[in-house]
Amino acid sequence: MATILNIETATKNCSVSIAKDGVTLVLQELNDGNYSHAEKLHPFIQQVVEEAKISFNDIDAVAVSKGPGSYTGLRIGVSAAKGLCFAFDKPLISIETLYSLAHKATVDNGVIVPMLDARRMEVYAAVYDSNFNQLREIKAEVIDENSFQEYLSEGKVYFLGDGTEKCKEVITHENAVFIDSKHPSAKEMAQLSYDKYKKNDIEDVAYFEPFYLKDFVVTPEKKR
Structure with missing residues (x-):
């Protein structure tokens, strides 16, 4: 038996779910065409926990989409996941974003x-x-x-x-x-994170970093 919080922020879809034994109980997500993760992620996390009628202490693990994807989106998702793991002493599970997307x-x-x-x-x-x-x-x-x-x-x-x-x-x-399915979701993460949980396939919370695939490049502003 395992209750897992899943976080997906690798693309413009800000997605969070609570799943039990690989089955999604509550899903909250928004893709409004913008990267709204900084504003939406933490409220979504609070909402799914409340809708599932559990507390953060009831969660057995936190799973996060590891990338590749948006540099900023991944950083926000991983930072939130690691913060929850530290605060509530929970294991961290990472899911490859493309592997999760393939399951659509x-x-x-x-x-x-x-x-x-x-x-x-x-x-x-x-x-x-x-x-x-x-x-x-x-x-x-x-x-x-x-x-x-x-x-x-x-x-x-x-x-x-x-x-x-x-x-x-x-x-x-x-x-x-x-196939008309454009964005990875925390819904598909449910079974994948549970499979990893059963095998104790977890990350070192202190040292885990997203899989960016490419270095972050800052485009210089054009001179006028």
Whole structure:
């Protein structure tokens, strides 16, 4: 038996859930097109705990989406998760963002490519089979007409995530299927975090850092 607080802030979707034994009990999320995590995350955490009719001491672990994704979003989510773990002496569980996103796709065959928007024609992407076994590591890559050809030539490839918007006009292979599911959610984290909890697959709260994949780059302001 385990009650887990799940936090997902890697994209514009600010998402929090309370799950028990892998089943989501309460979900609170907002994607208004902006990064509103700084204002919304802590109220959402308080709301899901209250709606689940539990206290923070009743939570057995805190799970957080580890990235890749928005540098600021990940930093806010991880900081909140670590703060709760320190305050209430709870274990910290991390979930790969793309792995969680892949679980929005339910397919019988082919491969799943979750992708998150990066800069210009670049995405963060990974490749999984229909059983969610990872076939290729996570990469930051520029998308062109030759992207994922080795998988497209063998069968259906299911693309999902907010990175797909820039790919639809470029990846035109007949085996390409674009799923209208754009953002990872704390809902899909429920079973994944429970699976890790049962294996005691936890992080060192003091030293855990998000998986940014790329260094944070500050774009200098243009001179007028």
